[in-house]
Amino acid sequence: MNNGYFTLKKPLNERPMNYRVGCPERDAVMEELERQAAMTIDIPCIIGGKEVRTGNTKACVEPHRHANVLANFHLAGKEELEMAIEAALEAKKTWKNMPWEHRASIFLKAAELLTGPYRTKMAAATMLCQSKNPYEAEIDVVCELADFLRFNAYFLQEIYCTQPESSANVWNRVEYRPLEGFVAAVSPFNFTSIGGNLPTAPAMCGNVVLWKPSSTAVLSNYYFMQILMEAGMPAGVINFVPCNGSDFGKYVVSHRCMAGFHFTGSTEVFQGIWKQVGENITSYKSYPRLVGETGGKDFIFAHKSADLEALICGLVRGAFAYQGQKCSAASRAYIPESLWPAVRERLHEELKDKKPDDVRNPKAFLNAVIDKKSFDHIKEYLDYVKHDPDSEIIEGGNCDDSVGYFVDPTVILAKHDKTRTMVEEIFGPVLTIYVYPDDKLEEIMRSCDKSTGYALTGAIYANDRLAIMEMEKALTNAAGNFYINDKPTGAVVGQQPFGGGRGSGTNDKAGSAVNLYRWVSQRVIKESFVPDKVVLYPHMEE
Ligand SMILES: NC(=O)c1ccc[n+]([C@@H]2O[C@H](COP(=O)([O-])OP(=O)(O)OC[C@H]3O[C@@H](n4cnc5c(N)ncnc54)[C@H](O)[C@@H]3O)[C@@H](O)[C@H]2O)c1
Numbered sequence: 001m002n003n004g005y006f007t008l009k010k011p012l013n014e015r016p017m018n019y020r021v022g023c024p025e026r027d028a029v030m031e032e033l034e035r036q037a038a039m040t041i042d043i044p045c046i047i048g049g050k051e052v053r054t055g056n057t058k059a060c061v062e063p064h065r066h067a068n069v070l071a072n073f074h075l076a077g078k079e080e081l082e083m084a085i086e087a088a089l090e091a092k093k094t095w096k097n098m099p100w101e102h103r104a105s106i107f108l109k110a111a112e113l114l115t116g117p118y119r120t121k122m123a124a125a126t127m128l129c130q131s132k133n134p135y136e137a138e139i140d141v142v143c144e145l146a147d148f149l150r151f152n153a154y155f156l157q158e159i160y161c162t163q164p165e166s167s168a169n170v171w172n173r174v175e176y177r178p179l180e181g182f183v184a185a186v187s188p189f190n191f192t193s194i195g196g197n198l199p200t201a202p203a204m205c206g207n208v209v210l211w212k213p214s215s216t217a218v219l220s221n222y223y224f225m226q227i228l229m230e231a232g233m234p235a236g237v238i239n240f241v242p243c244n245g246s247d248f249g250k251y252v253v254s255h256r257c258m259a260g261f262h263f264t265g266s267t268e269v270f271q272g273i274w275k276q277v278g279e280n281i282t283s284y285k286s287y288p289r290l291v292g293e294t295g296g297k298d299f300i301f302a303h304k305s306a307d308l309e310a311l312i313c314g315l316v317r318g319a320f321a322y323q324g325q326k327c328s329a330a331s332r333a334y335i336p337e338s339l340w341p342a343v344r345e346r347l348h349e350e351l352k353d354k355k356p357d358d359v360r361n362p363k364a365f366l367n368a369v370i371d372k373k374s375f376d377h378i379k380e381y382l383d384y385v386k387h388d389p390d391s392e393i394i395e396g397g398n399c400d401d402s403v404g405y406f407v408d409p410t411v412i413l414a415k416h417d418k419t420r421t422m423v424e425e426i427f428g429p430v431l432t433i434y435v436y437p438d439d440k441l442e443e444i445m446r447s448c449d450k451s452t453g454y455a456l457t458g459a460i461y462a463n464d465r466l467a468i469m470e471m472e473k474a475l476t477n478a479a480g481n482f483y484i485n486d487k488p489t490g491a492v493v494g495q496q497p498f499g500g501g502r503g504s505g506t507n508d509k510a511g512s513a514v515n516l517y518r519w520v521s522q523r524v525i526k527e528s529f530v531p532d533k534v535v536l537y538p539h540m541e542e
C-alpha cells in the first residue's frame with residue numbers, strides 16, 4: 001500500500017578522491033591491494049540468492065603480474081543458466097509489484113555502501129583485476145557506478161511522472177511496466193561501473209536480470225553483486241552467472257522469455273547477438289529490446305588555431321589513460337602540418353618516460369592491458385606496422401608479456417589517412433596520427449567522417465570560432481559524444497550521457513532516461529468518468 005507520493009532530489013556527482021601523497025585514501029588502498037593480492041578467493045555463481053558452484057572454474061589474475069591468481073570463479077553451464085532463468089521469473093512475481101520507492105531505495109543504499117564502507121575494497125579490486133591506477137579505479141567503480149545508481153533512480157522518477165494530457169471527463173494514465181520476461185545483461189571488462197549499470201538499470205525499472213560479467217572482471221563485479229545483496233536486493237532479481245559467451249548465447253539469448261538484452265562490448269559480439277535474435281524472432285514472447293554500446297575508432301581533429309598544450313594533454317590522456325582500453329579512447333588523430341613540428345616534439349617529451357608498470361607503482365601512468373588475447377592482438381598490429389611502408393612508429397612500439405601484459409604507449413605516423421591503424425579498432429595504447437595540409441581541412445574532415453564504420457566519440461581542438469562551427473557541422477554523425485577542446489574520454493553521468501551510433505551502438509545513452517525507457521513497456525489507461533451511452537454520432541440524430 002502506497003500512502004504518499006515520494007520524491008528524490010536531483011543527485012550531485014560523486015567527487016573523486018585524488019590519492020595524493022600523504023592522503024589517507026592512498027595508504028588505505030595500497031594496504032587493501034596487498035590484502036587482496038595475497039588471497040585467492042573462490043567465486044560462485046549467485047542464482048536465486050544462493051551460491052552455486054559448478055566445479056568448472058577459471059582463474060582471475062592480475063594483468064600486470066599474471067602469475068598471481070586473485071580468484072577462481074565457477075562457470076555456469078546449461079543447467080545453471082536454466083536455473084537462473086527460472087529463479088529470475090519467480091522473483092519477478094513480487095519484484096514487479098514492489099513500489100518503486102522501495103526498489104529505488106535498494107540501489108540508493110548500494111551507492112552509499114559503495115562510496116562509504118566499501119570504497120577502498122572496490123577500488124583495490126578494480127585496480128588489481130582490471131589493472132587500473134588508483135585514479136582510474138576511483139572514477140570508474142566508485143564515482144561512475146554510484147552516479148549510475150543515483151541518477152538512474154532520479155531519472156526513473158521523472159519517467160514515472162511523465163503523464164499524458166486528460167480532457168474533461170477523462171483521466172489518462174501511463175503505467176510504465178517492466179518488460180514481460182527477463183533481461184540479459186552482458187558486460188565488458190574495462191569498466192566495473194558498466195558491469196554494475198547493465199543489470200541494475202533494468203532491475204530498477206522492475207525487471208529481473210541474468211548478469212554475465214566479463215571473465216576478466218569477475219572479481220570486482222562479484223564484490224559489487226555482494227553489495228547489492230547487502231543493500232537488500234531480493235533473491236533472484238539479479239542472477240550473477242559468469243559463463244562462456246557461447247553458452248549464454250545458446251541457452252539465454254534464444255530463450256522465449258528474453259525480453260531485453262543490455263550489452264556493452266565489441267561490435268562483433270553485439271552484431272552476432274542481433275543476428276541470433278533475428279534468426280529466432282518468431283519464438284519470443286515479445287520482441288526483445290536490444291541495447292548495445294560497442295566499439296569505436298575515436299578521433300582527435302586539430303585545427304591550425306588549436307592551443308598546443310591543450311591538444312597535447314588531450315592526445316596523451318585521451319589515447320593512453322587506462323592503456324587506451326576505453327571505448328572512447330583517441331586512437332586516430334588529424335594534425336595540421338603547421339602545428340606538427342611542435343606537436344611531435346611535445347609528444348616525445350610527454351611519452352619518453354611513460355612506461356607501463358604494476359598498479360603498486362603509483363607513478364605509473366599506464367598499467368597492463370587486460371589479458372594475453374588482448375596483448376597478442378595489439379602485438380599483431382605493432383608487428384604489422386613495422387613492415388608497412390605507409391606507417392612509421394615514432395614513439396614506443398615495444399611490448400613484453402613476461403611478467404605482465406605491458407605495451408608501451410605507441411604513436412604511429414601514417415602516410416595516408418586510411419592506413420589499417422587509422423581505421424581499425426585496436427583497443428590498446430596505440431595512437432595513429434595523420435598530418436594533413438592546412439588547406440585540406442574540409443577534405444580530411446570528410447575522410448574522418450567516412451573512413452570507419454564507427455561513430456562513438458570524437459574531439460576537435462580549435463580556437464577559431466568559425467572553424468569550430470564548421471567542424472561541429474561536418475562531423476555531425478561521426479560521434480555520439482563530441483568534445484570541443486577536451487579529450488574524447490571521461491563522460492560523466494548526468495553531464496555527458498554516453499553512447500554512439502553507426503557501428504558503435506544503439507546510442508541509448510547509458511546513465512540517462514533514454515536508456516531507462518528501453519526497460520519499460522507503457523500501458524496507457526483511459527478512464528471515462530461519465531461514459532458515453534449514445535451510439536449514433538451527433539450529426540445523425542434527428
Ligand atoms: N560503447 C561503449 O560504451 C563501450 C564501453 C566499454 C567497452 N566497449 C567496447 O568493448 C570492447 C572491449 O570489451 P570486451 O573485450 O570485454 O568486449 P567483448 O565483446 O569481447 O566482451 C563483452 C562481453 O561479451 C561476452 N561475450 C563474448 N562473446 C559472446 C557471445 N558469443 N555471446 C554472448 N556474450 C559474449 C564477453 O564474455 C563479455 O562479457 C571494445 O570493442 C570496446 O570499444 C564499448
Ligand SMILES: N[C@@H](CCC=O)C(=O)O
Nearest residue numbers: 326327328489490491498
Ligand atoms: N564512458 C567512458 C567510456 C566507456 C567505455 O569504455 C568514457 O567516456 O570515457
